[in-house]
Amino acid sequence: MQFFKTLATLVTCMSFALAYVAQDLHVSFPSNKGKTSVMIGKVGPELGVDEATPTLVTVNNPNEVIQINFAVDSSDKPFQNTLLVGLPSSNLEMVFEPEIKDNGKLSMYKYKIDLATLDAALLQEAFKILEPVKATLILASSTAEAKDNLFREILQLDLDFDVAPSDSSLVDRFAIKPEIHHVFHPEPKRVAKTIAVIFVAIIIVTILSLLVTWLNSCAAAFDNIPAGANALYFLGFIATIVGFEVIFARYYLGTSIFETLFSSLYLGAPGLLASTKFLRSFGQTI
Amino acid sequence: MQFSWSFFLFVLLQAIFALSSQSSKTLVLYDQSVEPLEDYTVYLRDLEERDYELEYLDINSTSTAVDLYDKEQRLYDNIIILPTKGGKNLARHVPIKQLIRFFENEGNVLCMTSPGAVPNTIRLFLNELGIYPSPKGHVVHDYFSSSPDELVVSSDHLLNGHVYNGKKGEQFVLGESSAALLENREQIVPILNAPRTSFTDFKGKGNSWTSGTQGFLVVGFQNLNNARLVWIGSNDFLKNKNQDANQEFAKELLKWTFKEKSVVKSVHAVHSHVDGTDYDEVPYKVKDKVVYSVGFSEWNGEKWVPHITDDLQFELRQVDPYYRLTLKPSGNDSETQYYTTGEFILPDRHGVFTFLTDYRKIGLSSTTDKDVKAIRHLANDEYPRSWEISNSWVYLSAVCGVIVAWIFFVVSFVTTSSVGRKLETFKKTN
Amino acid sequence: MAKTSKASAPKVTSTSFAVLRDFKEAFETSKKAYFAQIDNNPKLKLIDTFCFFLVLLGIIQFTFIILIRDNFPFNAFLSGFIICVGQFVLLMSLRLQLCNTFPGISKSRAFGEFIVASLILHFVCLHFIN
Numbered sequence: 001m002q003f004f005k006t007l008a009t010l011v012t013c014m015s016f017a018l019a020y021v022a023q024d025l026h027v028s029f030p031s032n033k034g035k036t037s038v039m040i041g042k043v044g045p046e047l048g049v050d051e052a053t054p055t056l057v058t059v060n061n062p063n064e065v066i067q068i069n070f071a072v073d074s075s076d077k078p079f080q081n082t083l084l085v086g087l088p089s090s091n092l093e094m095v096f097e098p099e100i101k102d103n104g105k106l107s108m109y110k111y112k113i114d115l116a117t118l119d120a121a122l123l124q125e126a127f128k129i130l131e132p133v134k135a136t137l138i139l140a141s142s143t144a145e146a147k148d149n150l151f152r153e154i155l156q157l158d159l160d161f162d163v164a165p166s167d168s169s170l171v172d173r174f175a176i177k178p179e180i181h182h183v184f185h186p187e188p189k190r191v192a193k194t195i196a197v198i199f200v201a202i203i204i205v206t207i208l209s210l211l212v213t214w215l216n217s218c219a220a221a222f223d224n225i226p227a228g229a230n231a232l233y234f235l236g237f238i239a240t241i242v243g244f245e246v247i248f249a250r251y252y253l254g255t256s257i258f259e260t261l262f263s264s265l266y267l268g269a270p271g272l273l274a275s276t277k278f279l280r281s282f283g284q285t286i
Numbered sequence: 287m288q289f290s291w292s293f294f295l296f297v298l299l300q301a302i303f304a305l306s307s308q309s310s311k312t313l314v315l316y317d318q319s320v321e322p323l324e325d326y327t328v329y330l331r332d333l334e335e336r337d338y339e340l341e342y343l344d345i346n347s348t349s350t351a352v353d354l355y356d357k358e359q360r361l362y363d364n365i366i367i368l369p370t371k372g373g374k375n376l377a378r379h380v381p382i383k384q385l386i387r388f389f390e391n392e393g394n395v396l397c398m399t400s401p402g403a404v405p406n407t408i409r410l411f412l413n414e415l416g417i418y419p420s421p422k423g424h425v426v427h428d429y430f431s432s433s434p435d436e437l438v439v440s441s442d443h444l445l446n447g448h449v450y451n452g453k454k455g456e457q458f459v460l461g462e463s464s465a466a467l468l469e470n471r472e473q474i475v476p477i478l479n480a481p482r483t484s485f486t487d488f489k490g491k492g493n494s495w496t497s498g499t500q501g502f503l504v505v506g507f508q509n510l511n512n513a514r515l516v517w518i519g520s521n522d523f524l525k526n527k528n529q530d531a532n533q534e535f536a537k538e539l540l541k542w543t544f545k546e547k548s549v550v551k552s553v554h555a556v557h558s559h560v561d562g563t564d565y566d567e568v569p570y571k572v573k574d575k576v577v578y579s580v581g582f583s584e585w586n587g588e589k590w591v592p593h594i595t596d597d598l599q600f601e602l603r604q605v606d607p608y609y610r611l612t613l614k615p616s617g618n619d620s621e622t623q624y625y626t627t628g629e630f631i632l633p634d635r636h637g638v639f640t641f642l643t644d645y646r647k648i649g650l651s652s653t654t655d656k657d658v659k660a661i662r663h664l665a666n667d668e669y670p671r672s673w674e675i676s677n678s679w680v681y682l683s684a685v686c687g688v689i690v691a692w693i694f695f696v697v698s699f700v701t702t703s704s705v706g707r708k709l710e711t712f713k714k715t716n
Numbered sequence: 717m718a719k720t721s722k723a724s725a726p727k728v729t730s731t732s733f734a735v736l737r738d739f740k741e742a743f744e745t746s747k748k749a750y751f752a753q754i755d756n757n758p759k760l761k762l763i764d765t766f767c768f769f770l771v772l773l774g775i776i777q778f779t780f781i782i783l784i785r786d787n788f789p790f791n792a793f794l795s796g797f798i799i800c801v802g803q804f805v806l807l808m809s810l811r812l813q814l815c816n817t818f819p820g821i822s823k824s825r826a827f828g829e830f831i832v833a834s835l836i837l838h839f840v841c842l843h844f845i846n
Binding site for chain 3: 675698702
């Protein structure tokens with residue numbers, strides 16, 4: 001009985017010694033005096049990867065240094081001792097190598113993660129997909145059996161600070177780009193019709209009052225209406241002026257420029273004649 | 287006339303394409319002393335069955351360079367470089383400049399390196415493309431793998447579905463493999479990466495070149511002329527002895543390399559007014575409603591089939607894009623899937639615009655369709671007339687009022703007698 | 717400081733008074749001369765009244781622009797405003813020549829030129845208002 005007990009302990013001890021175990025694993029923050037370190041404890045390969053939930057640490061300083069320390073049996077140091085930090089789901093992981101200090105029976109392993117040195121692509125991706133950055137520990141050797149090698153996610157870093165977008169981010173490998181729709185200039189505003197009508201009325205009143213002023217002040221007395229042959233020229237003169245204005249108005253309403261030019265020519269020739277005659281004889285009285 | 291010309295051109299292009307894809311001339315460079323040709327017969331025979339014209343050359347056999355070109359004429363469509371050891375011999379046969387020129391001129395390249403043999407020609411050529419394979423002696427290890435002696439990678443590490451869509455649980459045997467670091471380039475097509483727990487080891491010194499998923503075992507590269515290159519980091523991947531595990535992936539990989547799959551073409555890119563009248567009949571002016579459509583086909587190795595996707599984008603550009611619209615499927619026939627923008631309003635800016643679909647997807651060949659057209663501004667009689675605008679009623683009435691008053695003025699001016707002659711003299715004397 | 721200002725203050729007022737008085741006198745004489753002139757010549761009165769109302773029309777349109785804070789059909793505003801200004805200028809030229817004929821240019825010729833220039837102005841404005 002005693003023998004079997006000893007054997008059992010021996011066997012457990014043996015298997016314990018063979019498997020890679022990180023003892024006394026803790027996370028400290030050397031750059032931040034106030035922050036207490038987080039104890040995780042013993043991490044070995046015998047636990048399933050999904051069994052233990054990794055410790056979540058919130059970081060709110062982009063220059064924080066996170067230090068992961070643990071001890072490994074000196075007699076059986078692993079050949080592969082890397083810490084992967086990143087986003088496994090996005091295939092983005094950085095590799096950290098330890099500082100090893102031999103201390104008698106135990107070897108002290110120390111990983112320093114300086115957040116300021118993390119790749120911009122990694123930080124930006126972490127913010128895009130809103131996932132904590134994961135730290136995974138690998139302790140393995142070719143001599144050990146596969147089941148004794150340690151591969152375990154030990155820590156999650158929740159980055160609680162803003163990351164400035166930079167050009168060194170991942171190339172968007174021909175990803176779909178945001179749609180662009182042209183923004184049109186706004187249509188010019190049109191004033192309410194009533195306001196326009198009020199102003200039109202004001203202008204008409206002004207013009208009418210001009211005419212009334214003329215008549216009232218005896219400026220327009222009509223006391224020198226030409227008579228005889230001059231009356232004919234006078235009528236021609238007035239007709240020419242009114243005719244021209246009518247041609248202009250028709251042009252404004254949509255008659256083509258050529259038609260306007262021709263009709264001006266037809267009106268202009270006799271009109272000029274009549275007007276000159278009128279002005280020559282009658283104009284002396286001006 | 288234009289249509290018939292373009293049709294002729296289309297037929298010609300298709301003939302050329304059919305020619306190149308049916309019997310492509312392929313140069314196989316091998317090194318009998320390192321890896322005998324017999325180890326790779328499965329895939330080479332497979333290529334020959336698909337009408338590839340293979341030409342074999344042992345790099346140790348002759349000392350003169352291989353002619354990849356006859357003057358300007360490219361003599362081969364593809365080059366396969368099986369593992370070779372004598373870096374100098376390979377460099378003499380295919381100088382790196384020749385290889386780059388060949389690749390630039392739309393020739394496809396399949397090459398391999400292994401921890402035991404990394405010829406300088408291939409390494410420097412790959413470095414030009416932004417692929418950095420591990421140097422001689424660096425081997426990928428994965429202590430967590432079920433078979434510690436050789437590298438076995440599961441289909442979870444496949445990165446591009448256009449190259450190969452692996453089944454769940456498939457395992458690929460890479461044996462002794464090297465891994466490459468990649469630059470962040472758009473043309474690089476990562477195909478297979480290393481497991482998270484793997485690392486490259488150089489003579490027992492630990493992490494030496496790559497670590498975890500940052501190492502890539504199979505990498506593709508597609509240049510701007512749609513020529514493709516594939517680098518495989520392992521000699522063993524294409525070997526006959528591993529065909530049970532690798533066969534499907536390897537065959538698809540070869541098909542992708544030699545453009546037998548994931549080749550896309552765009553056809554019938556047209557744009558017109560919404561009512562169907564095209565640009566030649568009525569040129570576009572600002573704020574016209576137009577519609578753009580384009581068809582896409584994909585070569586599946588035997589024939590053209592409709593290419594169905596939802597990430598096609600159309601751009602209307604004048605230096606900068608004024609519109610970028612995601613195209614919606616509109617209809618299809620046996621060969622082509624058609625896409626349309628739906629109706630959109632041309633910008634209120636005149637000038638020369640480019641109607642552009644530039645389809646670039648990682649793993650697919652790229653297509654560009656562009657048509658440069660002028661969009662005119664409004665003609666002087668296309669603006670609203672002043673009487674239609676309430677604001678200008680005021681000014682219009684002022685103009686009319688002045689004209690009426692002026693006529694009245696002229697009439698009264700000539701009909702009113704002046705009685706102020708003495709005033710002038712008064713002024714003069716003053 | 718205070719002393720000097722006190723001493724100089726009455727001086728300033730006396731000069732400013734003098735200036736003001738001079739100005740008032742000058743103003744009164746010119747006003748009288750002006751009204752005498754236009755009362756003697758109804759044609760000048762005709763022109764001046766027209767000019768006054770043209771200024772008024774310009775002000776009304778400008779007020780409209782300020783009120784709606786938008787000059788949207790700017791061409792229309794320009795043509796409305798320019799016809800006032802242009803007509804004003806042409807009238808002033810005519811008035812100058814009526815009072816003081818230019819050597820070699822008769823009054824009837826001046827009037828004829830005025831008519832032609834005004835017609836061109838009206839055409840341009842109607843064209844420009846669109």
